[in-house]
Amino acid sequence: MIFAELISYPRAIILGLLQGVTELFPISSLGHAVIIPQLLGWDIHQNADYWLTFLVATHFATALVLLGFFWHDWVRIVRGMGRSLRDRAIDPADTDAKLGWLLVVGTIPAGLLGLLLQDKLRSLFASGQWAAVFLTLNGLLLFGAELLRRRAPQTDADDDTRIARQVSWRDAVGVGLAQSLALIPGFSRSGASMGGGLLVGLSNKDAARFAFLLATPIILAAAILKLPDLAGSSGDGIRGQALVAALCAALSAYLSVRFLMRFFETNTLMPFAIYSCCVGAATAIYFAVS
Amino acid sequence: MLRAMRNDRLLVVVAVILGTILIAVAVVYWVEPAKSLPGFFPGHTAGSNHHHAKHGIAAFLLGIACYVFAWFRSGPKRQTSAP
Numbered sequence: 284m285i286f287a288e289l290i291s292y293p294r295a296i297i298l299g300l301l302q303g304v305t306e307l308f309p310i311s312s313l314g315h316a317v318i319i320p321q322l323l324g325w326d327i328h329q330n331a332d333y334w335l336t337f338l339v340a341t342h343f344a345t346a347l348v349l350l351g352f353f354w355h356d357w358v359r360i361v362r363g364m365g366r367s368l369r370d371r372a373i374d375p376a377d378t379d380a381k382l383g384w385l386l387v388v389g390t391i392p393a394g395l396l397g398l399l400l401q402d403k404l405r406s407l408f409a410s411g412q413w414a415a416v417f418l419t420l421n422g423l424l425l426f427g428a429e430l431l432r433r434r435a436p437q438t439d440a441d442d443d444t445r446i447a448r449q450v451s452w453r454d455a456v457g458v459g460l461a462q463s464l465a466l467i468p469g470f471s472r473s474g475a476s477m478g479g480g481l482l483v484g485l486s487n488k489d490a491a492r493f494a495f496l497l498a499t500p501i502i503l504a505a506a507i508l509k510l511p512d513l514a515g516s517s518g519d520g521i522r523g524q525a526l527v528a529a530l531c532a533a534l535s536a537y538l539s540v541r542f543l544m545r546f547f548e549t550n551t552l553m554p555f556a557i558y559s560c561c562v563g564a565a566t567a568i569y570f571a572v573s
Numbered sequence: 574m575l576r577a578m579r580n581d582r583l584l585v586v587v588a589v590i591l592g593t594i595l596i597a598v599a600v601v602y603w604v605e606p607a608k609s610l611p612g613f614f615p616g617h618t619a620g621s622n623h624h625h626a627k628h629g630i631a632a633f634l635l636g637i638a639c640y641v642f643a644w645f646r647s648g649p650k651r652q653t654s655a656p
Contacts, residue, residue, distance in 0.1 A: 367645075368641075370648070371644060371645060371647070371648025371649060372645065372648045372649065373645070387638075387641075391634070391635075394631070394634065395631050395635065398627040398628070398630055398631040399615075399627070399628065399631055508627075508630075
């Protein structure tokens, strides 16, 4: 089977590990999924059904890991939303409810734009050159967010309370719109959301937490929507590789989210901005020359 | 005060009507192929049998969002915030 040759098991392991890391680190998973195969000379057509189906499996695994990692938070958030629906009001003291509805409001713009534009944007910019250029812009975006960030207020409140108090409904829409940039290969979903969080006055740690919570329903829904393709003809010849890649993505995503939640307690987006700018610019030049 | 209450009620009515229209639009997207969609619908393509399921999902979710907004807006008045 030709698909099995294009995505061999060693390649599937590399791509799975890469997906788990780059989905959560603010350096664009889609961008790397375009750039790395082209850099390594793998003959993978970015808009081919088998490739998109393969990627769905890795996205699904990443989303499940995110859901599991924040499981207790999601249970509290969903209960809070249930309380607010029952009372037909969001109690200002009920930060779980407020956070839950902030996530819903933030998910709407990215969800709508994703449903309507994902395929078009993907086919338009699915080349290594474009992804490299947008990866560079992703770095500049992260730089800009750190430079223009509002100072986060110092409080003793817990993480979710701080987020619920600091982020307004309008801010949530803004962060959701920023997240939509991830539809373009090269821009990072988590990076755009974290940048948006910094601009509305969240700390790096809270911005990362809000970005990961915001990303979970979108990635999970997008994966579930396309998961049936894996069982259909698009999945012929790549199901085994997709499963292996999904397991690798799950492992690297778990390690990544654990690392990043600690990293952002004391660090900023700057290392990822530098990485994106350097790697983006270098690969853009390489693709242009070669 | 009275004016604010009227505005609130108007917003609720508009949200419910909009929500109903959007859910109806979603059903049309799911049921009709692209060639049979009304000409002013995004995704209308003459001669295409493709179903724009994603457009339908988007319209459906927006419709639900309108209903949720109306649900909160029409709730008992107290010191609250609404999405």
